[in-house]
Amino acid sequence: MNTEKVAEYIINWLKEYATNAKVNGFVVGVSGGIDSALTSTLCAKTGYPTLCVEMPIHQAESQVSRAEEHIAQLKKRFANVSEARVDLTSTFEDFKNVLPSVAHSEKLDLSLANTRARLRMTTLYYFAGLQGLLVAGTGNKVEDFGVGFYTKYGDGGVDLSPIADLMKSEVYQLAAYLGVPNSIQKAQPTDGLFGDSRTDEDQIGASYDELEWAMNMKEKGKTAADFSGREKEVLKIYTRLNTINQHKMLAIPVCKIPKKIM
Known part of the structure; x- marks a missing residue:
């Protein structure tokens, strides 16, 4: 893959879309993973205001620290990048407390995991509506069109998908080219929706x-x-x-x- 040309193409595509949509910029949920790191970097390089939102829900400290490292690096590199942190842990717990009590099962675990993703989607659209931004999706080609490894109306609920035509290996190549922190490039991919150490590979x-x-x-x-x-x-x-x-x-x-x- 010609990383330079691909990066330039995606950045121009984002700029053109934002211009035609007459919006103010982009909002990206930053998780500490490679996909959201690449997406937020591409958005930042458009020159449009880019809001990076961290939304922990019982998140592992390693994921939180990687997200914070990435956002700090982006803010240092790009004056158009801003950040927001919304800890949704208490919101998630309040939601669980008002639901009817059911026996613990794998279906319950999965339903609650998807609920986390949907709470985050709602939060991103709150900021998008408030500031006139587009929600940029972070799914890659394997996830979005191969195995469907995302939450419907969760991380799948977006306005546009800048990296959805890139294989995961291409995401890594582009992330390295654009200077995404090494800690993120080396981390095992995980959706972080279950509050434990399971990776994407463990689930799939x-x-x-x-x-x-x-x-x-x-x-x-x-x-x-x-x-x-x-x-x-x-x-x-x-x-x-x-x-x-x-x-x-x-x-x-x-x-x-x-x-x-x-």
């Missing part, structure tokens, strides 16, 4: 390198039957997640009423 069952390979194989028409061993297993994982998460990737179904019965 495959690494991003493996998922990129599977995505490429699927585009070439290959199936699990064409492989054996670990490759067979990875392609099965990719295919299963791609199938069950299509509802995130496709337009919302609309019930069209036939004119003859109207």
Whole structure:
């Protein structure tokens, strides 16, 4: 990948979109991960006001410190960058306390994890509405169009997606080129939605390198039957997640009423 040209293209795309939309700039949720670090850097380089929002909910200290390091670095490099910190932990706990009591289960854990992401989306749109900003998405191609590894109307609820055509490996290349802190480049990817140490790979069952390979194989028409061993297993994982998460990737179904019965 020609990192210089790709970076320039995305930055110009962001600038053109913001100009045409007649908005004041961008707001990005910064988590301490590589995707949000790259997205916020690209937005900052447009010259438009870029608000970086940190939104911890029972967050691991390592994630918090990486997010703070990145935001501090961006503010030092770019005069158009500002920050806000909204600790949503008490909001999340208040929300849980008013819900009906149910037995603990994996479904409950997942529902609450998605609730965290949706609270953050609501917070970003609060700032967007207040300051006339666009919410910039942080999903990459593997997450958004491969395995659907994001929360519908959570981190998937955005105005535009500047890095959604980049594979995870390309995200790392671009992040290195643009000077994202090494602590973020070296950190294990995690969505941080469960309040523990599980990584994205722990949840998915495959690494991003493996998922990129599977995505490429699927585009070439290959199936699990064409492989054996670990490759067979990875392609099965990719295919299963791609199938069950299509509802995130496709337009919302609309019930069209036939004119003859109207």
